Amino acid sequence: MKEKKYADVIIDISHEKVDRTFQYKIPEALRETVLVGTSVMVPFGRGNRLTAGYVVEITDQAEFDEEKMKEIYSLSKQKVSPSEDALKLAVFLKETYGSTMIAALKTVLPVKREVKAKEKKTIVRQMTGEEIRSLLAESIRKHQTGKTRFLAALTEEKKLPYELVTGKLHIAPSTIKSLISQQVITVETESYYRNPVRLETGRREEKKLSNEQQAIVDTVIADRDAGICKTYLIHGITGSGKTEVYLSLIEETVKRGRQCIMLIPEIALTYQTLLRFYKRFGDRVSVLNSSLSEGERYDQCERARKGEIDVIIGPRSALFVPFEKLGMIVIDEEHEPSYKSETMPRYHARETAEYLASLKGASLVLGSATPSLEAYSRAKKGEYELFTLTRRLTGGRLADVSVVDLRKELKEGNRSIFSRKLQELIEDRLSRKEQIMLFLNRRGYAGFVSCRSCGLVMKCPHCDVSLSQHRGGKLVCHYCGYEMQEPKKCPSCGSPYILGFKAGTQQIEDQIRKRFPGAGVLRMDADTTRRKGSYEEILSSFAGEEADILLGTQMIVKGHDFPKVTLMGVLAADLSLNDSDYHCGERTFQLLTQAAGRAGRGVRKGEVVIQTYQPDHYSITLAANQDYEAFYEEEMGYRELMGYPPAEHLLAILFTSKEEGQALAAAEETGRILRNYQEESGRSDGSVIGPSKAAVSKINDIYRFVIYCKEKDYQKLLIYKELTENYRKNLPGNSAFVQFDFDPVNTY
CATH class of the missing domain: 3.40.50.300 (P-loop containing nucleotide triphosphate hydrolases)
Incomplete structure (x- = not known):
């Protein structure tokens, strides 16, 4: 068995220069508690400043002189530690989509730090009713009004909520402490979960499936029981009952002791979707989305980790909920652009769910009335199993x-x-x-404002976009938040004909x-x-x-x-x-x-x-x-x-800097490196386009240039990413920042 002497740690700093592991000695006292995924505090840099990090590997081999190696200082009390599967998922995101390892780790952790549990306190009477009445008579005689109110309440109820006693009865903490010391009462504390959803569940709703719907459920569950876990695409016209199919598939999966993730594209859909799921599964279902408080998010993840919920519903970030026994992932409206992350790493929920399903031995079900071309082309090739729902089951025909x-x-x-x-x-x-x-x-009022005389468009001074007209005569930039009052006359030619297109x-x-x-x-x-x-x-x-x-x-x-x-x-x-x-x-x-x-x-x-x-x-x-x-x-x-996806793959490489010249120089040199690689490898089928200014060439005084690379083989785009990353590592720290977007859903 490998001796746990050294830990390879990723430092919690999002910068390319430290995007690698650093080896630390594991002190004797921590060898039982430091595991792969553990969040630790380590001395880092020349000043040995205590910095958080994550252990990604434990080994008995020292990479350099042990005498010069620093020791792990302690476990991190605040940070949440990723599981081994979460670490694998982070590595997948980093290698597939391009980002720092720490950014990938933070993506797969739906909550980053522990949040103190909510507590409910109850005051419990320890004396008999007769003893309490005796104390009550004494407090009345001594004119102890607060204590009298409290003891009077205790004669009627053996248990009282702490908030009621301190709130409505206005009992001071000193009075409560005094009665505890006299063994008149005790205070019981019980932890409870913050519940983000409060719905009247009503009676259980279960509709009989049509033959089309039942055939899908039977096929997927038969595969599941035979140990076959693959990806299915349900192409169903609007109103054909896709949600009812999802409910039945999830119910069958839960019956087999497995947990399910249900992804939806918008928070707006949560209410109706949750209502249907609550009627079927009660409080064994919960939600995870950006509207939850930090405490609510933490509690739902804890419930999931402990197996206290079977189904989680939410947008793409719900994919990373820590289910131990994941059996199925369902992605409804899989064509939605919101399934693609807008920040690094720019992962797509569909491909990430495929990897997660293979990691956990789970089935993946995609559904849409208008499938993405990417998903439908893969179904046509036989990579996904395709089902079609052609009948509207909601009581009417197509409009x-x-x-x-x-x-x-x-x-x-x-x-x-x-x-x-x-x-x-x-x-x-x-x-x-x-x-x-x-x-x-x-x-x-998102119209732009322009002069009818000279054609001037009112633009943000910090971003390369027109200002949007809002109520109250305000012009607002939707990129950086810059605001100004709408001018009465054109700032360029003085014409009064400066108006909005609304x-x-x-x-x-x-x-x-x-x-x-x-x-x-x-x-x-x-x-x-x-x-x-x-x-x-x-x-x-x-x-x-x-x-x-x-x-x-x-x-x-x-x-x-x-x-x-x-x-x-x-x-x-x-x-x-x-x-x-x-x-x-x-x-x-x-x-x-x-x-x-x-x-x-x-x-x-x-x-x-x-x-x-x-x-x-x-x-x-x-x-x-x-x-x-x-x-x-x-x-x-x-x-x-x-040559656009899904016919070919596309990589967008975005260069940003406060200095326009630095962003352009980095982009031009990268373009030269990528074209040289193409020539040296004797290839002419791929193409490197650019660099050119991004469609929005400046945001919040940050200049933006973009290169597009087209290839039929996705693996070749990964080579372009590695070549760019290697070049970026040799640039000074204040040079251009680089981001990658594979098969982007929005152009730059």
Whole structure:
């Protein structure tokens, strides 16, 4: 057996220069407690400053002179230690997506430090009722008013909550201490978990599965029982009952003593999803998302680690909950861009879940009405097993979809945001007491301000973006938060014709209230959902028919099920077609298909109105027909022609610096190194594009340059990453910072 003499430690400093292990001696007193994953305090640097770190390996081999080696000082009392599987997952993230090891470790730890448990105190009477009454009479005689109140309460109740005694009864701690010393009472302390979800679970809901649904459950569970764990893709039209399939799959997995992770793309979906899961699993299910307090997050992870919950629901970070007996991961709406991390390491939840499932011997189930091209192409190749749900089971058929040409509306004199057809249908639904959803892919008064005379656009002085117009005459930068008052005259030419182009949800809400004064309106966007619990409040109000119209951004079109909604209006279908991003056609198709799926989910027929300036674009016409197969063939043809994922793999290398020259120089030298490698290896099939300025070339006074690399073989992109990392390590500490993004979901 290996003697535990030395530990290889990753230091908790996110910098490339220390992105390696440092070896320390393990003191005799700590050899039983220092394990792989243990968080420790070590002397680091020339000043031997105590710094936190994580043990990633224990060995009996010294890497250098033992006399010069420093010792681990102590265990870290605050930091949470990763499990061995979490360490493997961190290594996977670092090597696959490019980041420092410490950044990868922090990603796989859903909580970074221990949080003190909540405690409930109870005061318990130790004397008989007769003895207490005797003490009560004495305290009345001595005019001890506080003690009298307390003893009077104890004559009626043997146990009293501590908060009641100190709060409502206003009993001083000194009085409580005195009665404890006289053995009149004791105080019992009990730890309890913070519960982030308080739902009335009601009766258990379980719907009978259709033959299509049951076939999926039978196949996946039969594979599971045979020890076959693979990836499945469920392509089901909106309203085809994918969630019911997930519930049944998870229930069968839990029956077999295994735990499950259910990933959802938006916090907005948590309320409805949780309600369905609570009705099925009670308090053995919990949630993990960014709206939880630090204590709530810590408690849910502790419950998961101890096996006290079976199912966790949340966005991509819920993937790292410490389940010991993970049996299944479900990723609903797997096409959503929010499954890709926006910070280092820029991991994708789908590929990370595949690795985690293989590590734990778990099954992975992906589901979507509009699967990502990446997932569907892999299913077509046989890498995933594909299931299709073709029937709508929510009591109705797919909604009738109308495409309205806004160019024609304008020519005929209608300058309103609402087409005439949509106005007529809204009035009709309001008269019939049915509900309406209106979708706009913008938020707030997010228009830009420009001068009609000289063309000047008001831009942020720190970022290469236009300022957005908000209420109260403010112009705001959505990147760095810079604010200024809207000018009355153009700062360049002095013209008074400096105005905003506004197409935000706030403005449209105002127009709805003017046009339909009797209608109850709820708005759901990033501004109205900042406060904790606001998502749930808005959704439950609309579900409870407290409003006729729900207006919102993308968060309203994904996954919600409101049976009374019979009309969905898409106010500006082609806004997302104008992005400088190769995903724009796919995103538009997905959004419109999801939006169309919100109407007619009950017994009443649904209608959808798609308003657009590009009615002939294939993303819009095929979404109106709900024809995913035709869209997949059309879009894949474009991706293959242009060499974009999933036809080829793409690596974005982003260089950032406060000095424009440093960022550009690092990017140019990296481009030269990568092209030299291509030439030396005699290859001509890959391509290195750039460097060039990023689409947003400056954010908060940080300059940004980007290189794109295309390759059919993902492993070759990893070589580009290593070459760039090796070059970066030789740069001075204050030079450009480098980030990697493999198969990015957003362009730079």
